[in-house]
Amino acid sequence: MVAMRSAGADDRRAAFDALVGAYWKPVFKYVRLKWHASPEDAADLTQGFFLRAFEKDFFSGFDPSRARFRTYLRTCLDGFVANTRKADARLKRGGGVTLIPIDFSEAERELRYQAGSLVDDFDAYFHREWLRSLFASAAGRLRAAFTERGRADRFAVFEQYDLAPDDGERPTYAELARRLGLSPTEVTNELAAARREFRRLVLETLREQCATDEEFEAESQALTG
């Protein structure tokens, strides 16, 4: 966000890519559910929203002292979707600027997986989807970092225990130790190390999304609830 306000085109573009990376999924899902958009329309609206935001510099008007960035972004998004629908205009995709590649089918699959849970509080929904996106990004970085250091086993402990999709399928420390050929104590230590690194990466990712120390402080506190 700081870089988005800076004069350098490369910095601005990099900051914008980070922003799209953090928010495209929550935006897509939100448009699908709140605005009852078809998958194709939601994909167009998501691309169009970020494209317009980049061209018109939407986010430079954000004042961290007045609202959270997520709230601001959602307000901009609601305005954009409402205006687009009112004008019944077809969205132009691309427009000479290539956005970062977005695999909307992945978000659509996630939505189907989540089907069945009714959304009655879109603010809370958007926050939760942003959190999911933040954790997924940090988990991706964690995997890459451990693989690069030759510690894929450490990520495996974290993945199988903390990222287990279902509580019922979650292994015990002893089972995990057997599966991975470790002692239970090693599982405990590896898990603690992986969690510590995961926490650091989450905060690092969050820091990249915040314009100021105050905003980061507020976001960290929202995270630690």
Add this chain to the structure above:
Amino acid sequence: MISEPALDRLSAMFRGPDVAGTRYELISVLGRGGMGTVYLARDTVLDREVALKVVERPWLDANEARTLARLEHPGIVPVHDFGELPDGRLFYAMKRVRGDRLDRWLASGRDLADRLGVFLRVCDAVAFAHAHQVVHRDLKPENVMVGEFGEVLVLDWGIAGHPQNADGQQQIAGTPDYMAPEQARGETVDHRADIFALGAMLESFAETAPVLAIARKARSDVPEARYQDVQAMAADINRFLAGRAVRAHRERLVDRLARFGRRYRLPILLVLTYLMVRVLLLWFLRL
């Protein structure tokens, strides 16, 4: 994709520290800051309440914790314990201090002499830490407690060391209103960053020109223009309390005379009374 149960699990990892297997039980949150959260906790071994600070980022290492634990001074909250929680976060347990935070204590309407008395005790604790090569780096009224028995304690020495990120770079920590310019720029700081913070604290409740002058000297932008140690600053405050000229303030003649009058009120009254009696006696004798 991160499933709903996994999302709940990961969120829980950030909400509260995992104290399972430790001697502490969490009771409530006492306060939150940039460096971590302070919990009211029970030490189940000694059956007493402690303040448990859980550090979100690696501000502390064991050496720094040992340094803090060695700072035994009546104005510094003692550290009882230090360690790593099962979730990888670091913690340290401190004495739980009951009383008022200095910002609230100041807001409850105290006279300047009382305020300066408390401030001098803060200076005393900070000077002691500096003598042990420990810089607080986040001094502010919210980090000072005025206890039930009038004791004054400086808290939150959590960033007293040299916080660095994973790449070994200096981290910027502190509170903007009290942060020295060199600290805000992320440069290496020394004890004079604390003197700047003390100046900012003093300025927040200074009412008279000499005290304001002390505060402003302490919070000069350039470290070399500040008091070079806390004792020098405290000495100037003591001079003010004793009715003497402070070194940070160039007085006008009228202010000097007024201060002289206040300081020597009784002798001046006695001399004036004596002179009046002499004049009256002479006048009567001439009649």
